Amino acid sequence: MGDGEGPCGGARYRVRYGWQRGTRRPGSQLSDLLFLPADDPGRGNDWLTAVAGHYAADAWKFEKPRGWSWYSDMVRAANAGSADPIGEADLNKTMRSIWDTEGRHHEQAEPGSDEFEKLVAVQQQRMRVNAEAARRERAEARPERPKMLIGAEFLSMDFGGVLWRVDGLLAEGGNVLLAAQAKAGKTTLRNNLIKSLVDGDPFLGQFKVSPGGVLAVFDLEMPDTMAQDWLRRLKIQHPERFMYVPMLGRGASLDPTDPESVAEWAADLKAAGVTTMLIDCLSPLLAAFGLDEDKPSQVRPLLEGFNTLKRQAEVRETALIHHMGHNGTRARGASSLLDWPDAIWDLTKDEQDRRYLSARGRGVDLSKTALEFDPETLALTLADAPEAEKPELKKALGRFPDLVRQHFARYPAPLSKNKIAEAVGGNKKAVLASVDYLVANDELAYGPKGYGPPTGVLPGL
Structure with missing residues (x-):
C-alpha cells in the first residue's frame, strides 16, 4: 500500500474534490485515511474520493498495472470499514469517475512533457529496483566457485568411481x-x-x-x-x-x-x-x-x-x-x-x-x-541383436537401402511404401524390405504422411 504522493498520486484528487484536514481529520497519506475511526463523521464522500484517488494512482505503480477489479475491491473494502458506508450508487459513480480520470492522465502524457518525464522516471526506478533485486537473488543462490586445476593435477586425480x-x-x-x-x-x-x-x-x-x-x-x-x-x-x-x-x-x-x-x-x-x-x-x-x-x-x-x-x-x-x-x-x-x-x-x-x-x-x-x-x-x-546390425540382412538387401537413401536425399517428402517402391524402381520386395531396414536403423521414420527422414534430411547425405 503506497501513500499516493508520487507524480500521479492522490493529492490531485484531494484538492479537486475539496478534501480538507481539520482537527479530527487524518493526514494526507492513505494509511492515515484508512485508520480514521469507523464512526468518524469525516468518513464521507470527500474521504472516499481521497481513498479512491490513492488506490487509482497505486494501480499504475506496478510493473504490470493492476486493473479495475483490484482497484474496486480495495476501495469497496475501505468503504465497508465505515460504520455508515457510502451507498452503492454513489460509490460506483465516485470510483468510475476517478478511475477514468487517472487512466486518461497516464494515456495522454505527451512525450517531452513534464508529466511524461515523471512517468519515465518512475518506470526507470522500478526497473532499477527489479534488476537489483534479481542480482541479489542470484548472488544468494550462487554456489561456491570451483578450484582451478592444472591439467596434470586433474588427470592424476582418482575419483574412486566406476565408468x-x-x-x-x-x-x-x-x-x-x-x-x-x-x-x-x-x-x-x-x-x-x-x-x-x-x-x-x-x-x-x-x-x-x-x-x-x-x-x-x-x-x-x-x-x-x-x-x-x-x-x-x-x-x-x-x-x-x-x-x-x-x-x-x-x-x-x-x-x-x-x-x-x-x-x-x-x-x-x-x-x-x-x-x-x-x-x-x-x-x-x-x-x-x-x-x-x-x-x-x-x-x-x-x-x-x-x-x-x-x-x-x-x-x-x-x-x-x-x-x-x-x-x-x-x-x-x-x-x-x-x-x-x-x-x-x-x-x-x-x-x-x-x-x-x-x-x-x-x-x-x-x-x-x-x-x-x-x-x-x-x-x-x-x-x-538389432535388426539393423545383422550382416546377413545387409547382404540380402544389396544396393537397395542406398537407393532409398539417395531418393530421400533428393526428395525428402514422406511417401507410402508403395510410392517409395515406384520412385526407386527395381525389385519391389527388396525396396520394401529396405524401408523396414532403414526404419530399424533410425534413418527413416513413419509419420501421418508416410515414411521419410526423421529430421527432413538423411544423416550423412
Missing part, C-alpha cells in the same frame, strides 16, 4: 533422458531399470549394472496402489535400496529453480544416502509451474535446477523421463531437452505394437533393438 552405472547406457555421474512414445511401455521400462539399479541385475538381461547407494524414484504420474502392484510383481530383492516419493498431484513441492526447495530436498536426499534420482516424468512438473515445454527459456532453468539439486545432494546420476513428440522421433518440446542429458534413450513401438529401444550420447550407441516382454513377471529383455 558406467549401466554399462554402455548410463555413465557414472551422468544424466539420461528417456523419451517414450505414448503407451510404448515407459513405466514398464522404468520399473525394470529400478530393479536393476537396486538388485544389481543386468538391465534388460544384457547390460551390466554397478549397484551402490540408494535410488530415489519421484513418481509424478502413477497412483500409489498401481505403482506398488507393478513393483511388487518384479520381486525386487533389496527394496531397502530405493526410496519411493509419491508425487502425483504434488509436483509443485519439487521446484528445482527455488533455492529453498532445492536445499530442503537436497538435505533429505543426502540424509537417505541417495546416489541416483529417477524422475517420472517431466510433463506434470512443467504443468505444476505453468511452464511451456516448447520454450527453452522456461525449460532450461528447470534442467539446470536438477543439476544444482544433484550437486547439493551429492547425487551422482539423474534419469529423467519424458514423452515423445515430433511424430515419435524425439522427445517433444524445446531443444534444451536434448542438450541437457549425456545420453538419450528412445522407446518406440511399430505398427505391430512391437517395442524397441535405441540410445545415443557420450560413449552411448545402441541401434534400434527389439524388446521382449514377459507378462507374468513384467520383465523386459533385449533381443539378441
Whole structure:
C-alpha cells in the first residue's frame, strides 16, 4: 500500500474534490485515511474520493498495472470499514469517475512533457529496483566457485568411481533422458531399470549394472496402489535400496529453480544416502509451474535446477523421463531437452505394437533393438541383436537401402511404401524390405504422411 504522493498520486484528487484536514481529520497519506475511526463523521464522500484517488494512482505503480477489479475491491473494502458506508450508487459513480480520470492522465502524457518525464522516471526506478533485486537473488543462490586445476593435477586425480552405472547406457555421474512414445511401455521400462539399479541385475538381461547407494524414484504420474502392484510383481530383492516419493498431484513441492526447495530436498536426499534420482516424468512438473515445454527459456532453468539439486545432494546420476513428440522421433518440446542429458534413450513401438529401444550420447550407441516382454513377471529383455546390425540382412538387401537413401536425399517428402517402391524402381520386395531396414536403423521414420527422414534430411547425405 503506497501513500499516493508520487507524480500521479492522490493529492490531485484531494484538492479537486475539496478534501480538507481539520482537527479530527487524518493526514494526507492513505494509511492515515484508512485508520480514521469507523464512526468518524469525516468518513464521507470527500474521504472516499481521497481513498479512491490513492488506490487509482497505486494501480499504475506496478510493473504490470493492476486493473479495475483490484482497484474496486480495495476501495469497496475501505468503504465497508465505515460504520455508515457510502451507498452503492454513489460509490460506483465516485470510483468510475476517478478511475477514468487517472487512466486518461497516464494515456495522454505527451512525450517531452513534464508529466511524461515523471512517468519515465518512475518506470526507470522500478526497473532499477527489479534488476537489483534479481542480482541479489542470484548472488544468494550462487554456489561456491570451483578450484582451478592444472591439467596434470586433474588427470592424476582418482575419483574412486566406476565408468558406467549401466554399462554402455548410463555413465557414472551422468544424466539420461528417456523419451517414450505414448503407451510404448515407459513405466514398464522404468520399473525394470529400478530393479536393476537396486538388485544389481543386468538391465534388460544384457547390460551390466554397478549397484551402490540408494535410488530415489519421484513418481509424478502413477497412483500409489498401481505403482506398488507393478513393483511388487518384479520381486525386487533389496527394496531397502530405493526410496519411493509419491508425487502425483504434488509436483509443485519439487521446484528445482527455488533455492529453498532445492536445499530442503537436497538435505533429505543426502540424509537417505541417495546416489541416483529417477524422475517420472517431466510433463506434470512443467504443468505444476505453468511452464511451456516448447520454450527453452522456461525449460532450461528447470534442467539446470536438477543439476544444482544433484550437486547439493551429492547425487551422482539423474534419469529423467519424458514423452515423445515430433511424430515419435524425439522427445517433444524445446531443444534444451536434448542438450541437457549425456545420453538419450528412445522407446518406440511399430505398427505391430512391437517395442524397441535405441540410445545415443557420450560413449552411448545402441541401434534400434527389439524388446521382449514377459507378462507374468513384467520383465523386459533385449533381443539378441538389432535388426539393423545383422550382416546377413545387409547382404540380402544389396544396393537397395542406398537407393532409398539417395531418393530421400533428393526428395525428402514422406511417401507410402508403395510410392517409395515406384520412385526407386527395381525389385519391389527388396525396396520394401529396405524401408523396414532403414526404419530399424533410425534413418527413416513413419509419420501421418508416410515414411521419410526423421529430421527432413538423411544423416550423412
